[in-house]
Amino acid sequence: MELVRTFVVNDWELKIAFNEPDHSGVPSKSNPSHIAPGAGKYQIIAFELASVKVTAGEALSLLAQINGENIAFLYTELYLKDPERDYYYGPLMHEHVRSKVEKEINGLIHPVWDSDINLSVEIAPLIRVLTDGINAAFAFMHPGRYGQEEVQLEGLFTKKNSGKADRARLKFDLHGEMIDKQIILEKRGRLMTHDLVIKSGDMFIPAVHVLTTQNLATPQMRSIHGISGTITKLEDPFHWVDEAPLPGDYLLGLVIEDFNGDRFHHYLPFTIVGE
Incomplete structure (x- = not known):
């Protein structure tokens, strides 16, 4: 339903x-019998917030200690809890955790993590909103490549009067301005990207990730896919703006990605109270 x-x-x-x-939930990613060389092996020694209640505009302080190997990237992410149901929507924010030690490989910056990782991260919760100047939708964006100041938003793109929706990815700078747009098509079992031209009357619906309570206990469990509202190309390009977070319950996630690209999600609840 x-x-x-x-x-x-x-x-x-x-x-x-x-x-x-349904009651069976969303399946987790299957664990292969053969463990690839890049598989992450880690143990979370400590994972806590300095305070589980903050006001809008106040930053969260995350402290974490991780022991492990084959850790490629670390991320933080935020999800908003439905006030009436056991669902969580987001990610409101999804960002790389920067390492003190980095290296350049083929022109790209990569973090270098020791086997013992101690994190102290400040996160100021925000809600990002995508707008066409009149209509608006949630902009649950993901980071671009490590070390680059860009974010990306996936969703469904429909050309005016076509009636056909295709997967698309919009990229923005950190000031909210769109810097790139691509259509994502499947060809012979592979996903291919092509430059996208957005004209007046074309529509875009941002994607939403939905977590259930089962996700909180299953680090590799897949999220449910949903959508936000429809925005339409008018005079100005699509852009996003920051808004203050709503009072309510949230999740802060720590995401560990190994060298195989597998991600493991761990969550802490917190509350934003009215001022």
């Missing part, structure tokens, strides 16, 4: 829609 939820953020009416899972 499709569930539609509406949130009001600074006069923006933002929607989320997705199909509720």
Whole structure:
């Protein structure tokens, strides 16, 4: 059954829609019998917030200690809890954790993590909103390549009067301006990207990741896919703006990615209270 939820953020009416899972939930990624050489092996020694209650505008302080090997990237992410149901929507924010030691490989910057990792990270919760100047939707974005100041947003793109939706990816700088746009097509079992031209009347619907309570206990469990509202190309290009977070319950996630590209998600609950 499709569930539609509406949130009001600074006069923006933002929607989320997705199909509720059955009781069996969403399957986790299967564990192969053969462990590839790049598989991550780690243990979380400490993982806590300095305070589990903050006000809007106040930063979270995350402390974590990890022991392990084959760790390629670390991320933080934030999810908003549905006030009436056991679902979490996001990621409101999803960012690389920068390492003190980095190296350049083929022109790209990569973090270098020791076997003992001690993290102290400050995160100021925000809600990012994508707008066409009139309509708006949640902008649950993901980081670009490590060390680059860009974010990307996936969703469904529909050309005016075509009736056909294709997967697309929009890239933005950290000031909210769009810097690249691509259509994602499947060809012979492979995903291919092509430059996308957005004209007046074309539409874009941002993607949403939905977590259930099972995700909190299963680090590799897949999220449910949903969508936000529809925005339409008008006079100005699509852009995103920052808004203050809503009072309510949230999750802070620490994501560990190994050299095989597998990701493991660990979460802590926290609350944003009204000022």
